[in-house]
Structure formats: structure tokens, C-alpha cells
Amino acid sequence: MTQHPPGDDRDSEDDLPDHLDDEDVEAQQRDVPRSGPLRFARMTGSSIAGRDAAPWVTDFLNAAYYRRAVGERDVDDLRFAFGVLTTYWYNKDTQRRLHLSDLVAFHKAFGSERFQTDRSARGTLSRGQLEEGAAKLLGDWFPEAYVDDARRGWGIGFATIADREAYNPERRRVLARMGELTPESAPLEEQTWHTYPPVRMPSAAAVIDALTRVETWPDYASEIGRFTPLRAGGLDGQTFEIEVAAGTDSGRPIFTRGYVTITALVTPDDPEALAAYFAALEDGLARYGKEEPRAVPLGGTPLVGFDLTTHQGHFMGNGHNRLLLYELDGVAWVKAAGTWDPMPWHIDRAYRIAGREAQHAFWGQGEVERLSMLHQLALQIAS
Known part of the structure; x- marks a missing residue:
């Protein structure tokens, strides 16, 4: 299993370009809020x-x-x-x-x-x-x-x-110009542990091929969200910009964005790490989830798992989501499972007003294909 230090966002001032536009220069000349409502408010639209x-x-x-x-x-x-x-x-x-x-x-x-x-x-x-x-x-x-x-x-x-x-x-x-990684840090019993409904896929091999070619992730964008990779290389250690739209049914969407980095990746290439990763997840869901189902149903075979850890200013606060691929009775399934700190007031308010339903629909809850990235993934790799 590949892991990266929680405080390592892999950025440095040496990465900045020689020429930035006026808005970027202005941003460099003032203090950028590192956390809290001001930084959250800045994370609108697209980079x-x-x-x-x-x-x-x-x-x-x-x-x-x-x-x-x-x-x-x-x-x-x-x-x-x-x-x-x-x-x-x-x-x-x-x-x-x-x-x-x-x-x-x-x-x-x-x-x-x-x-x-x-x-x-x-x-x-x-x-x-x-x-x-x-x-x-x-x-x-x-x-x-x-x-x-x-x-x-x-x-x-x-x-x-x-x-x-x-x-x-x-x-x-x-x-x-993303901030540092912000994994969950509250006591385990205070964290939110949640799984989303699994989405059926054409085959496990097709999912692995699609997700490891990170340049294709925007092809699976839904009505309410899209992932764009920001680093050279493949899946391991990749950082994504997430652009999210809430209120789309009204025809007047509200846009925001956040950043996540893959900080852990397990595959069948390392069976021990794969088994330990899923065992720890199942234990956490059993201990701290509120009547949450298993990540992988009994009889299922876990194949791939990876963590998407938030950066400062993420619209869900501090935590990480996981994407999980498994097979059950010869059928491939993908599902998401997240672990989050209690949300600060400014994030919780925005989430309740405009984010909760979109977040759940994006990961497959409700099975509305145009809203769910996982359903769009299934449709794209089947075509």
C-alpha cells in the first residue's frame, strides 16, 4: 500500500510559473487564508x-x-x-x-x-x-x-x-494553489463513517483500465461533478480538482471546487496490504458507523481500494473518501465510503443547504445516471 505523509501536499514555491496574471500576483502579495470561512469562500468555480x-x-x-x-x-x-x-x-x-x-x-x-x-x-x-x-x-x-x-x-x-x-x-x-492535506483527526467515535450504494460495472478489468488512465476521468463527469487530474503520472499519489454544482435541477447551479490527493492505493499486487486495508475499513464501519452496511458484502472479493484525502478548503471539510472495487458472484461493483470530521459551522451550513443531496447523488445514491459519476463511468466503459 502506498502512503504519503498527511502534511505533504507535494507543492513548493519552485513549482510556480515565471509569469502569472494580475490576479495571481495579487494573491501572492497578500496572506491567503489557510483555513476557516475565508478560505472556504474562495473555493468557488474553477481554477x-x-x-x-x-x-x-x-x-x-x-x-x-x-x-x-x-x-x-x-x-x-x-x-x-x-x-x-x-x-x-x-x-x-x-x-x-x-x-x-x-x-x-x-x-x-x-x-x-x-x-x-x-x-x-x-x-x-x-x-x-x-x-x-x-x-x-x-x-x-x-x-x-x-x-x-x-x-x-x-x-x-x-x-x-x-x-x-x-x-x-x-x-x-x-x-x-491548493492548501495542505487535511485528513480527519477527531476522535474516531466523533467522526462520520458512511458508505454509498454500490454501482454495477461491466467488468473489473474495464474499471481498472479506465481509472488508471487518469487523463480520462473528466470523461466520466456527471451533471453535478467532475474530477480533473493535476499531476503527471498515474493513479498513485495523483491530485484531482473537483468541480461541483449544486441546485442543478433549478437551472441555476451554484459552483464550488475542492482538491483531493490519493494517499493510499491497494491492489492485488500486494495481497497483504489489500487484505489489511479492507479489514481496517470493515472494522471502522462496524465500530463507528451508524448501522452502516459492510463495504464489501460477505462472499465478495475486494480488488482495489484507494483513499482520496482532502486539502484545505474542501467543501466537505477534513476527511477522506475511498473508492472500492470488488466482485460478488462474478459481477463487478464500485462504491464509495467516506470518513469525515465534524464539519465547522460554515461548511455544515453550506452542506445542508446545497451540498448534501448533490454529494450523495454524485456517488450513486438514488441511481439517477446523469447525476452520478459512478453511473457515468459504467456507461462510458460499456459503450
Whole structure:
């Protein structure tokens, strides 16, 4: 089992780029809140978008997806829209966030189409309109490249395979400026231990192949959340930016983000570590969970487990989630199981108002496919 020190976020000032935009320079020149309500309030939207870009970025995503009637939504259209934003950011000459000044380019590419009511409802964009606008904004190559597995990765469409192979995810990590790791530290009996319903998968081998190719994680984004890897390399020690949307049914989503790092990973390559990891989890759930079911049902065979430990400012506070893969009667299942400290008042209030239902749905509770990343994973690897 691979583990990393709880206080090691693997960042240093040496990783910062030579040139940052005005917002980044300003951030370096003032004290960034290390914890508490101020830091929590800063964790809104996406690391690639500055605060002045938030209104038009949100409006673009609403037009592409959230403003549609629920029955007319296709999650892949939302992933495509995020792909347009992320590819545009990556292709800019300077390493900076999106800002209000970038609205002009997006308005030229997509603005008038939102009022073509013969092609989509007023104020929305159909998939065809998204593709046409993306071609204007990024180049004729983009729509075809985005649906090509060989030219898509990290939620970005690349003009060539060589361009994809040259991508450095560290570029986005520098903008993230995440805080230290914050694993749970309260007495065990005060922590929350919770498991989510398992989601059936086409095969264990397909799950392992998908999750170990971390550049594909944005392909499994749901209506309410997406994971983007921020480090070079594979699953072990990987850090993800999580972008979460609450209130999506209303068509007026609220966006926030958090960061997690994989601090433990067990596989059949180390049977003793695998057995110890799942034994400890089952013991914790039995001792401290409130009528929680087993992580792996009796008769099941655990295959893979890994911990996703929070960084400062995470919307769930201090703790870690686990993703677990097991087989039962020849069928592969994936489920999540989390352990969390009692939430500070500012996080608990936000969680109760806008986060609880989204968090549960994201990990499969309620079995609404468009909301759950695990259901989207199952759909994608089956296609």
C-alpha cells in the first residue's frame, strides 16, 4: 500500500510559473487564508477561471446544459462545453486564468446562436450549435478531435496526438494553489463513517483500465461533478480538482471546487496490504458507523481500494473518501465510503443547504445516471 505523509501536499514555491496574471500576483502579495470561512469562500468555480469570468462562464454552461429542461439534457453535451472552456484556456499564449476579456471571443462564437429558436429553446445551445461555435472559437479540427479518444485527455481536445502527448497537467495545478492535506483527526467515535450504494460495472478489468488512465476521468463527469487530474503520472499519489454544482435541477447551479490527493492505493499486487486495508475499513464501519452496511458484502472479493484525502478548503471539510472495487458472484461493483470530521459551522451550513443531496447523488445514491459519476463511468466503459 502506498502512503504519503498527511502534511505533504507535494507543492513548493519552485513549482510556480515565471509569469502569472494580475490576479495571481495579487494573491501572492497578500496572506491567503489557510483555513476557516475565508478560505472556504474562495473555493468557488474553477481554477482556470478568474472571479471576473465567473458570470459569463456560468452563463455559457447554463446555455449549453443547465438551462435546458431536465428531460432534454445530455451529460455529454455538458462535458463538451467544459471541453471548449478548458481547451480555449489551454491554447491561450499566456499561462493565466480566463477573465472578463475572454467573453468577447465566446460571444462572437456562440452569442447569436442562443436566439435561434428554430434550432434550440431560447437562451440555450444545442449540441450542433455547440460544435459550430467551438469550430469558430478553436478551429475546425476541434469537434472531431474532442470525440477522438486518441486526441482527448484531461477534458481537453488536441489538434494532434503529439499535442496530447506533450500536455503537462502541472500547468493547471499551479493555478490551483491548493492548501495542505487535511485528513480527519477527531476522535474516531466523533467522526462520520458512511458508505454509498454500490454501482454495477461491466467488468473489473474495464474499471481498472479506465481509472488508471487518469487523463480520462473528466470523461466520466456527471451533471453535478467532475474530477480533473493535476499531476503527471498515474493513479498513485495523483491530485484531482473537483468541480461541483449544486441546485442543478433549478437551472441555476451554484459552483464550488475542492482538491483531493490519493494517499493510499491497494491492489492485488500486494495481497497483504489489500487484505489489511479492507479489514481496517470493515472494522471502522462496524465500530463507528451508524448501522452502516459492510463495504464489501460477505462472499465478495475486494480488488482495489484507494483513499482520496482532502486539502484545505474542501467543501466537505477534513476527511477522506475511498473508492472500492470488488466482485460478488462474478459481477463487478464500485462504491464509495467516506470518513469525515465534524464539519465547522460554515461548511455544515453550506452542506445542508446545497451540498448534501448533490454529494450523495454524485456517488450513486438514488441511481439517477446523469447525476452520478459512478453511473457515468459504467456507461462510458460499456459503450
